[in-house]
Amino acid sequence: MGASASVIQEYYKAVDYWADIAGNRDWKLSVWIVGQNDVDLVDRFLEIERSPVGRFDDIFFRFDTPYKGDDEEYAEQLWQEYAGWFSEKVEEKYDILRALRHDGLLREEYTPDVSVEHTAGNLWREMLRFKACISRLDDAFFCLYFPPEQERGCSRTGWFGNVLKEGVPQGIRMTTIDLRGNRNVRLDESREVVCIRPRFDMAAALHNRMARSDSGNDLIAPENRFKQQVTVVMDCTQKQDWKLLDREIRKLLDISKEMKDTNIRTSALFIASEACYAIREYRHSMKYSDATIKEAEKAMESGEAAGYSYWKMAVSMKAAILTAGKKREEAVALYEGMARKAITQKDPYYVMEGYRMCGFLRYEVGKMEQAFEYFLLALSGGSYLSGEIRRSSTFTYAAHLALHTGRQVRSPLDVSILEGQLREWLGDDWKELVDNPDMQLAKARRKGGIFN
Template sequence: MTTSPSIGQEFYKVRDAWAVADADKHWKLAIWLVQYADVDIIDKFLETERTAIGVFKEIFFRFDTPYQDDHEAWEKALWEEYISWFEPVSNSDYDIYGALKKDRLLKEDYQPDLRLKPCVQSIWKELLRFKSLIAGLEDIGCCIYFPPLRPDCPDAGDWYADVLKKGLPDGIRLVTIDIVTNPRITLSKKILTEQVTLLQPPLEMVEAVKNDMDKGGGNSDSVSIDARFRKQIRKVMDCTTQQDAGVLGNEVALLLSLCKKMGGAAYQVSGQMIAAQAYFMIRETDKSAGYADKAIAQSRQLMNANDPAGYPTWKSCVMIKAAILVGKKKRKQAIALYEELAHEAANKADAFMILEGYRLCGHLYYELGQLNIAFENLLLALTGGSYLELEVRRQSTFLHAAAMAVHLCEKARGPEDLKILQERLQEQLGNDWATLLQSEGMDKATVRRKSNLFEFN
């Protein structure tokens, strides 16, 4: 009898796969080679192993500094992240070093040796020294987790190969995650054979998530309407892969019927928003726009009533409607919507949507040939985005806004304005801002759409 997979079962598959790898003491780098849908469960497993409830003996550490193609600069940033672990923190709940001292688990005080070269070899050395000072952990190894690279990141295979070539000391092993359909870690067969273990458990996370969503979602009226609602959402979104407007129409009608049964304006608005998204995904733009208009109007009423469900739905539907207008080359109407989005986001202190609203306005003004007003909108986008955390700015569409702003400043403004902008970007992104803006994919930020692109058939 076949058992439908659950999230819990998939977690234990991951744990069992690691148990097999853990028993093999020859490898120095473990790579989980999986699908996108499987990344989260593996990340959760590795995060669990960093806590007291982890079941494996190795001590797990994690580095979050984003990968850079400049290996020397990246290793310096990793060293700085390591040093930051031992700096005082305001909340004692997050002070691991302080907790070790309080519990008298440290044999003596520890601070990183700042005289060492800022590179990963220094991190290995210091980690082992730190571990040797913790009572009871002297003979236990360290496993260092580097999260998966973003799809637009350069290939990190050369860095991993160099690290393995230089050698990892006993007691230090590395683990990371790579995507089988878009690998970001390319290694030679020799390295893979001698020092790397690949973990490819047969996971079924998509089915597991669907099964968990379906729990309690039968057809009987006695079953929770809320569960049926969640199940129906999945059915609607599943229809978008079939590109069949007729099938989608039936499922949308069932969804909206359930929304009425659940009562409350928030559910009805959610149903309209999901319908708008689904029709947008199968390029039925007129139907999508119709549902989006209804959801925008209804969610605006919720916002006026200070209902917290109003704004998230409103901004999602505004983005859908504006994208449809852009696709139909109705740029001025789209600009008006994006401006309204940015203004409302400012009222809600939503820094990311301030960034997006003004960034998209800037790009559309650029397409219209109005370079000065485009530049002004991009400056507003950068101002809104400056309220995001540094690492978010360095990994988000903030970079696209910055690249476009530099491009327009060079075209429409003088060298003094460009110098001011560059100084501002250094403050907002760091000393390597220029390198970030030259990374893979940034060249597309300043490309005007051709007449035959983003048109709907």
């Protein structure tokens, strides 16, 4: 297949597009502006983020209530849909409270307070009350996904505009999909509104898949069985049953072998690693991470465009497992290798993250001089990011710890030079971003989803 497009490859493009905005804590609404052929891909990405194997810190929820032009009626229906998530009739696999109790994450019992006026603003506040009942979510957002309207009769521009005007509290943000040729949410980009204009090649990806096998609606075709089995594996993570998950992972890997597609095979291994991590089977997660890395390296050697994407995510996964197990030296070696590879791939974000984690691990054990040097490398890598991303990403964490360690091991003159550089990179208000009480809690953590 070479470097030609595949559906899996296009999916990982969506992952990268979201990574570009995930660290920005200012936006309240992101709009994916895509062609008709790309709607299903973005929807699938957001659905995966709703599952335990999602990659990002945000906790995703989906509101399916259609907007019919009446703001008050819509707010009422959103309230009814939200309250329905907690009803006694909800299916076990969608029972949020049951999952939280099972994982010991529910700080206190929660029942939606439907007695307040049913406005959008009150709904966001009620969701934040629910968020406060869950442990490990202090720094995460509730990201509310509003799918694209099936019937394009009513523009949602006014509704989203009014919601933003009334104010969306910190901890809540929204995302939706809009058609490039028939816009339904016509809002200009601003500090609060981010427009994602991805460049996918789904037509070519689907053509390549069909060329390999005319599966159509054939439920026994490997392509369709693979997609179904991915869903089965995700569902298994909610049951916290290793024997069941192990069996379903083996089925997934068997199907991927049938397809004779290196990208599919590699993605299956990575999904297995994520699923094992989700139920805290770290030894098995490590095994599948190693296998993913091996396959991704082969893909990179043969010119597969998606090879590097698989590689960096698998290395990050393995390093996170080592970090959790206090195997700091091995983790540092991996993060440093990831940063160096990212340099050759012209990937400044992963250069920054690799060196930042090296610095943090050195900082944890009191090796301040080494930590400081790694933080400087992280800042150097991050300096190639856009100014907006620098201001809203972990670049500010690296800056905070660079100053903290630098003040202990370097002269005041050296620190003042660093401060001048931070002003250049972040702006005149750099101290508000870097030297503030919130930064005392700056820690690098993997996703702590509410279902895993």
